[in-house]
Amino acid sequence: MKNFNGEILFLDRADINTDEIIPAKYLTEITKEALKPYLLEDLKLETFDPKKDIEGKKAILTKQNFGCGSSREHAPWALEMNDINVVIAVNFARIFKQNMFNNGMLAVELDEKTIQDLFNTFQGKKTDLITKFEKGIFIFESEDQRMEVPFTITDFDRSLITAGGWVEYADLHY
Amino acid sequence: MGKTIAEKIFDAHHVDTPSGDIHVIKLDAVFCHEITTPVAINDLVSRGKDRVFDAGKIKAVIDHVTPAKDSKTAEQGKLIREWTRRQNIKDFFDIGRNGVCHALFPEKGFVRPGYTVIMGDSHTCTHGAFGAFAAGVGTTDLEVGILKGVCAFHYPQTIKITVTGELQKGVYAKDVILSIIGKLGVNGATNKVIEFTGPVVDRMNMEERMTLCNMAVEAGGTSGICYPDMITVEYLWDFIKGDYPSKEDALKDFKKWQSDSDAVYDEEITHDVSGLKPLTTVGYKPDQLKSIEDMGNTKVDQVYIGSCTNGRIEDLRAAAEVLKGKKISDDVRGVLSPATPGVYKQALKEGLIDIFMEAGFCVTNPTCGACLGMSNGVLASGEVCASTTNRNFNGRMGKGGMIHLMSPACAAATALTGYITSEDKIQ
Numbered sequence: 001m002k003n004f005n006g007e008i009l010f011l012d013r014a015d016i017n018t019d020e021i022i023p024a025k026y027l028t029e030i031t032k033e034a035l036k037p038y039l040l041e042d043l044k045l046e047t048f049d050p051k052k053d054i055e056g057k058k059a060i061l062t063k064q065n066f067g068c069g070s071s072r073e074h075a076p077w078a079l080e081m082n083d084i085n086v087v088i089a090v091n092f093a094r095i096f097k098q099n100m101f102n103n104g105m106l107a108v109e110l111d112e113k114t115i116q117d118l119f120n121t122f123q124g125k126k127t128d129l130i131t132k133f134e135k136g137i138f139i140f141e142s143e144d145q146r147m148e149v150p151f152t153i154t155d156f157d158r159s160l161i162t163a164g165g166w167v168e169y170a171d172l173h174y
Numbered sequence: 175m176g177k178t179i180a181e182k183i184f185d186a187h188h189v190d191t192p193s194g195d196i197h198v199i200k201l202d203a204v205f206c207h208e209i210t211t212p213v214a215i216n217d218l219v220s221r222g223k224d225r226v227f228d229a230g231k232i233k234a235v236i237d238h239v240t241p242a243k244d245s246k247t248a249e250q251g252k253l254i255r256e257w258t259r260r261q262n263i264k265d266f267f268d269i270g271r272n273g274v275c276h277a278l279f280p281e282k283g284f285v286r287p288g289y290t291v292i293m294g295d296s297h298t299c300t301h302g303a304f305g306a307f308a309a310g311v312g313t314t315d316l317e318v319g320i321l322k323g324v325c326a327f328h329y330p331q332t333i334k335i336t337v338t339g340e341l342q343k344g345v346y347a348k349d350v351i352l353s354i355i356g357k358l359g360v361n362g363a364t365n366k367v368i369e370f371t372g373p374v375v376d377r378m379n380m381e382e383r384m385t386l387c388n389m390a391v392e393a394g395g396t397s398g399i400c401y402p403d404m405i406t407v408e409y410l411w412d413f414i415k416g417d418y419p420s421k422e423d424a425l426k427d428f429k430k431w432q433s434d435s436d437a438v439y440d441e442e443i444t445h446d447v448s449g450l451k452p453l454t455t456v457g458y459k460p461d462q463l464k465s466i467e468d469m470g471n472t473k474v475d476q477v478y479i480g481s482c483t484n485g486r487i488e489d490l491r492a493a494a495e496v497l498k499g500k501k502i503s504d505d506v507r508g509v510l511s512p513a514t515p516g517v518y519k520q521a522l523k524e525g526l527i528d529i530f531m532e533a534g535f536c537v538t539n540p541t542c543g544a545c546l547g548m549s550n551g552v553l554a555s556g557e558v559c560a561s562t563t564n565r566n567f568n569g570r571m572g573k574g575g576m577i578h579l580m581s582p583a584c585a586a587a588t589a590l591t592g593y594i595t596s597e598d599k600i601q
Contacts (some may be wrong), residue, residue: 015360015459019567024546028239028246030212030253042569065361068394069567070546071296072210073312094365094396095296098326099312155193156326166326167221170318174189174198 001161002085002104004131006058008140009084010123013045016062017069018096022078024070035074036081059129060087061118067096067107076100086131088138088151090115101157102166106131108138108151121145133161176434179399180330180367183307183431187290195329202289202306204319206234207275210294212253214317226261227323233284234258235267235275238542243549273514273540276300276388276482280380281516283413287402287431292319297482297564298397299390303383304410305402305431307367310391330396331440333363334433336372339448344597346492347382348484348562348581350374351389352453354445356463364394366440369433374447375400380409381486388483389564392460402428452596454560454580458568466584466596475557476507477589478571479535479582481545484562485513487520489582494526496586496597497533503592508535509551515540533589547572560588 020043022035029035040050060066060079066089067075076099079087086106100107110118122142130139140147153161163169177185187199204227211234218224226232234254242248251268258266267278276297285291287305291298294316301308311325319325335354354368368390375383387398407414407424418424452466479485479493490512502508510530512518518540521527530537544551545563547570553559555574562585566577580588583597590600 017567019546019565019570023569023573024548027209027546027548028244028250030216030246030250032213042573044568065364065394068360069296069565071294071298071310071312073213073294073314076312091361091364093361093394095310095312098315102312102314154196156196159192166314166318167217167321170322170324171223173192174322174324 001133003058003083004086004106004133005129007056008059008061008122008127008129009053009057010119011045011048011060011062012119012123013062014064015068016043016066018067018072018075019069021067021075022072027072027074032077032081035078039078039082054082058084060084061115062087062089063115064090066092068093071095073099076103076105080105086129101160104161104165106161108153110149110151114149118147121147175438176436178330178332178369178433178437178439179305179401179431180307180332180397183288183290184330186288189324192326196326197329198324198326199290201292201319201323201325202231203284203291204232204316205275205279205291205293205298206232206254206316207238207295208236208250208254209238210313210316212250214313214320215253215257217317218321223321226263226320229262229264231323232263232320233265233279234263235272235278236269237272237275239549240269240272240539240541271515274482274485274542276384277486277513277517280304280384281514283410286410287406287428292316292325296391297388299395300384300388300482302387302390302397302399303380304406305400305428307397307399309396327396328365330367331365332367332369333441333443334369334371334439336444337370337374337447338372338444339374339446341374341447341450344452344583345447345450346581346583347378347385349450349453350447351386352455352460352463352579353447353450355389355393355461357443357445358393360392360459360461361394363390366395367397367399368393368395369399371401376403379405379488381488384486385483389460392564401432452581452584454578454584454594455566456578458566460564460566460579466580466594469594472578472594473558473592474506474560474588474594476509476551476553476559477585478509478544478551478559478561478563479585480511480513481542481563482513483564484582485511485517487517489562490517490521490526493582493586494529496583496600497590498529500533500590502534502589505592506589508533508589509538509544510535511538511541511544511550513540544571546570560585560594
């Protein structure tokens with residue numbers, strides 16, 4: 001299994017699309033590694049600078065409809081190459097979410113109120129995510145705050161994570 | 175309890191239910207292009223599984239950047255080209271025969287009612303216009319599709335949109351789908367199929383239905399879908415006439431792909447389009463809309479007519495009708511990309527290309543290039559483009575550029591005046 005623990009990057013906006021996650025001009029790359037420097041390059045957010053704020057982050061917390069737009073799997077790959085293997089949001093675009101699990105990465109939905117509570121409590125502070133995958137629990141931890149949040153994913157998504165991705169799963173079953 | 179068309183298609187293709195509402199379904203067609211397929215090919219090679227489930231069911235094209243613009247895109251083309259030769263994939267469309275995938279593959283008769291189709295491209299939902307379940311997927315799903323001929327989806331929930339009323343002159347399928355996206359929002363149909371039905375859809379030709387279904391994903395939809403009817407039969411007849419004694423027999427067979435009257439929907443919406451006016455997008459999301467008449471003097475630098483949404487012959491006809499005998503503004507760059515060689519040739523035959531060129535348009539080869547800022551019409555920072563494409567995301571057609579989506583007729587009118595204009599303002 002991939003690493004689902006570490007410092008959180010807060011992206012406080014809904015509808016962050018795949019062109020913002022990885023612009024189309026980099027789709028001419030044929031290796032995942034080449035995408036690493038360009039993650040979130042075109043995302044315009046007041047408190048976000050891709051050159052400074054991605055380094056060292058291992059998880060993303062964001063709002064609604066993350067990953068909308070193109071089907072490009074380059075979006076999760078660009079995250080993966082930056083060692084960000086978990087995104088937590090109110091909800092996701094279908095293809096992006098499937099692409100995450102197909103790569104053995106976690107895309108987890110929490111209800112809107114919980115997400116807002118997490119933003120209110122932790123945004124602006126150095127916050128770590130600890131993932132208890134088997135138990136289905138996230139622990140959010142800053143210097144002065146700690147929150148435990150249960151999460152659920154489907155059994156199928158769980159089996160993709162443990163199999164290492166959809167190719168491995170499909171090869172075994174079909 | 176009745177079933178929706180999408181449920182019927184799923185049940186007819188069922189392979190496995192690994193858990194809950196996840197269904198693994200058998201695929202009738204796997205489409206491939208040179209942007210999302212090469213990584214899948216390389217991965218299959220590295221796993222020692224360089225093979226395909228059925229070479230006849232895989233169709234491939236180079237369409238996003240063509241001709242290659244640099245060494246990297248040349249490598250992508252080379253990878254998919256050599257793969258199709260190696261795997262004996264006969265339906266491969268290289269330069270000279272290539273066009274925008276979601277316009278080219280329907281033209282070739284590759285999609286039939288009741289089919290299941292995937293492609294590593296979000297606008298694959300276009301093919302639902304034929305009464306198929308057609309969904310965009312990522313590269314890993316594509317890879318498994320290529321290798322095993324299956325894909326996993328949630329069992330489909332459907333939003334039924336009954337389009338009623340009469341479209342006014344100058345209002346097109348593009349305006350209808352923009353207004354529907356405005357109603358649903360950009361994630362209003364996430365994980366759902368959007369079924370387009372009702373008298374307005376019944377009157378639409380296949381190209382208009384493709385425009386509708388093409389943008390289902392802009393509301394988050396997995397697939398758009400229309401019921402097949404005699405219009406579908408007529409469009410496909412050259413490809414299916416060996417299979418049916420008459421068009422009526424084909425229609426009778428196609429009719430099995432229709433939702434039952436007691437089918438259960440996630441949501442049912444009646445959408446009256448009688449009062450609908452020509453629309454365009456503002457901002458960076460396709461659900462942010464304004465009537466063109468409310469746009470004031472919004473100046474544009476470029477007008478782009480093309481893409482899998484609006485690069486088909488009917489679209490070129492509508493735009494040429496507006497441009498005929500006129501010149502575009504000196505301040506505007508007009509770019510036309512007929513979506514396929516077939517569209518291009520037909521437009522030449524009808525004298526449409528002459529009209530575009532006399533008006534001052536540059537006519538490029540068929541390609542997706544400009545729509546996603548890869549080639550053939552990329553915007554500079556601060557530039558504004560009136561475009562017949564499907565996405566107005568920030569940076570989509572070039573970093574710092576602003577895109578206003580609209581119908582081909584309004585794009586043509588805009589090219590003439592230099593600011594966003596509806597067709598009826600042109601004398």
